[in-house]
Amino acid sequence: MSDLNTRLEKIKVVPVIAIKDAAKAATLAQVLIENGLPCAEVTFRTEQAPQAIKAMRQAYPELLIGAGTILTCSQVDQAIEAGANFIVSPGLNPTIVKYCQQKGIDIVPGVNNPSLVEQAMEMGLKTLKFFPAELSGGLGMLKAMSAVYPVKFMPTGGVSPQNVKDYLAVPSVLVCGGTWMVPSKLIDEDRWGELAELVADVANIIN
Template identity: 35%
Template sequence: MDISTLLGASPVMPVIVLDKVADAVPLARALVAGGIRVLEVTLRTAAALDSIRAIAAEVPDAIVGAGTVVTPADLAAAAEAGASFAVSPGASAELLRAGRESAIPLLPGVMTPTDVINALAAGYTAMKLFPAAQAGGIGMLKALGGPFPQLRFCPTGGIDAASAPGFLALPNVACVGGSWLTPADRVRAGDWAAITELARAAAALRLADSAR
């Protein structure tokens, strides 16, 4: 599955931080039950790669990827763990090159027009704007749409349930990333029903956007 198809599968890509592998499968099932299938498990904890393995093996309806990929070694480890895609907060020339050669697609992180040009020159037309709020948010995405009409973005960073619809209304936004679907206190409590409700509300954002 290419990255454009992945980005179109859910209006919101949850940014997931897992401290315990045991939480991975029930969390993924809760998100899928609410209509959110594309899941970004960040490589920020020791549990991340094993969590990706568990979700890939046990939740077939989920499309699990690895986030916080910053080196070619991270990318290789994510692919080996069973990730279907990878997401980076930024992108070196080395990582962009590795992404083109990888068995799984990479969504490279960009923040400036120069970052965008470098990623575009390396063959990428889908990118993660990060950190979106600090980079200028909706105004920045509108500005980037002029010189780069062929690109699609997944803005991430500082986006929540209230601001997500404004981003999703932009023609160059394929989806948004956010951590509000998996609040740490709900994950620690194992409150999977609450997470399913958050996912259901996030999945409905696509319907609200298409109705405008």
């Protein structure tokens, strides 16, 4: 996990992507890399997610790829086979956590209250997704939990250009997840120039 944390901390913002057509994945990866965000969390909210991860991995081996919205052990297997570097889940499912640990792949599960943080720590986890961040109390809740628990957080859900720097300024925040720079509509319509501008804007904000 320390290697993953080091890479995430350098990237600062992970684009959270729902991609419907895996044929577009390599081009999207190119846009991310060339405009300063060499990472992607490809969510399993679409059927094409495993194929998209595989296409990104083959085209850009250096890209850091997470498989997001993982809800089953079968999806963990698909993500590993496709070439994902790490797993992200919206909640804390002990079965999924233990399965990832058995498979030797890092997992960043979702939590939004102290009890879930403690359960995650009990399972040996020290990097957690704070989700849905804004709806769960935002910066106030995050700072309160950070004062108590020696863990790192990846706030996701409601993170935006307006508040991303505030989240990143919290010492316990390793990286933020966001969707605003990779809207599905632009991907679906091959509007790569506009996507590139959005990604570059994020890179400029955080660097």
